[in-house]
Amino acid sequence: MIFSSINSQENIDSLKVKTNPIIFTDLNVGYANGALKGISGGISLNYQAKDNLFKFRFFRVEDIEKIEFFLIFPINSIYTTLDEYAFLYGKRYIDDGFSYHFSGGISYNKEKYHNNGNVTTKGSFIGFPLEIGVGWFKSKKERFRVFYGLIPVGKPTGFGRSFGIKLYANIAKKSYVGLGLSVGLGWHKKY
Numbered sequence: 001m002i003f004s005s006i007n008s009q010e011n012i013d014s015l016k017v018k019t020n021p022i023i024f025t026d027l028n029v030g031y032a033n034g035a036l037k038g039i040s041g042g043i044s045l046n047y048q049a050k051d052n053l054f055k056f057r058f059f060r061v062e063d064i065e066k067i068e069f070f071l072i073f074p075i076n077s078i079y080t081t082l083d084e085y086a087f088l089y090g091k092r093y094i095d096d097g098f099s100y101h102f103s104g105g106i107s108y109n110k111e112k113y114h115n116n117g118n119v120t121t122k123g124s125f126i127g128f129p130l131e132i133g134v135g136w137f138k139s140k141k142e143r144f145r146v147f148y149g150l151i152p153v154g155k156p157t158g159f160g161r162s163f164g165i166k167l168y169a170n171i172a173k174k175s176y177v178g179l180g181l182s183v184g185l186g187w188h189k190k191y
Contacts (some may be wrong), residue, residue, distance in 0.1 A: 019190040022048035030180020036063040053092040059084040097139030127172025135164030137188040158191035
C-alpha cells in the first residue's frame, strides 16, 4: 500500500504543464517618407519560437497627389500606392508585459498609379524590409474584456490586446522609412 502511493505521487509530479504558443497579429498605422511620402498601414502575422520571431506582413504606402471634393465626398483622386508582401526573421525579447524586437527579411513590392479610378501598374521589384519595435501587453492571465475593457468575459486567459511603436523601412528600388503605432491581438508571451 505504501509503495503504490509513492509511485502515484511520482506520476503526478512528472506531468508537464501546457503553455500557449506565442502567436499574434498586429495592425499598423503611420507615416512613411522616401520614394513615396504619405500615410502607411498594414497588418502582420507573428510567430515566436524561443527568442526567434517569424513575421509575414502586408504593408501599403499611399502618396496622394490630388483630391477633388464635392461637399465632403472625394470625387476625383490621383495617388500612387506601394504594396509590400514580406517575410521577416528576427529576435524578440520579452520582459513581463513589455517586449522589443528587430527583424529583417525579403519582400515583393508592387507600385500602382491610380488616376480617377484607372489603375496602372508601374512596376514590381524585390526589397529588403527592416523593422524595430516595442510593445506593451498584459503580464499575467486575466479574463478577456470586451467593449474597451469594460466587461470581463470567461475564464482567465493569456489571449489579449497589445499596443506599441514601430520604426520600419524597405530598402529597394523605391525605398522608404516610416514610424507608426501598432495594436495587436493574440498570445504575446508564454503564460
